[in-house]
Amino acid sequence: MKTILIYESTHHGNTKKLVDAVAKRYGIRTATVEEAAAMDLSAYDRIGIASGVAFGKFYEATERFMDDSLPKGKDVFFLERLFFPLYLRK
Numbered sequence: 217m218k219t220i221l222i223y224e225s226t227h228h229g230n231t232k233k234l235v236d237a238v239a240k241r242y243g244i245r246t247a248t249v250e251e252a253a254a255m256d257l258s259a260y261d262r263i264g265i266a267s268g269v270a271f272g273k274f275y276e277a278t279e280r281f282m283d284d285s286l287p288k289g290k291d292v293f294f295l296e297r298l299f300f301p302l303y304l305r306k
């Protein structure tokens with residue numbers, strides 16, 4: 217199954233670290249959301265979306281990509297690197 221992992225990691229590079237580790241482990245291609253929006257994704261069976269979260273949502277370009285550019289009929293999975301659980305440890 218051909219997989220691509222599409223990501224947006226703007227604040228601390230946390231999501232990028234996670235994406236790089238997953239891509240290395242499973243040997244899959246990665247692309248930023250900006251790169252992916254300009255790509256033909258029809259050859260991919262499975263699309264991963266990875267983004268930091270701000271104010272309870274994925275980052276803006278990721279939300280836009282999912283609304284406008286995510287092809288229909290693909291297996292889709294999500295990776296997110298939240299900060300919120302740290303607040304809960306207080």
Ligand SMILES: Cc1cc2nc3c(=O)[nH]c(=O)nc-3n(C[C@H](O)[C@H](O)[C@H](O)COP(=O)(O)O)c2cc1C
Pocket residue numbers: 224225226227228229230231232267268269270271272273297298299300301
């Ligand atoms: C302005 C701002 C808002 C954030 N809002 C949330 C939030 O609502 N929920 C959450 O769990 N984390 C929130 N975070 C934490 C980020 O999602 C977290 O640090 C993430 O790992 C950043 O990913 P990145 O380094 O790949 O951009 C916020 C961070 C910033 C800077």
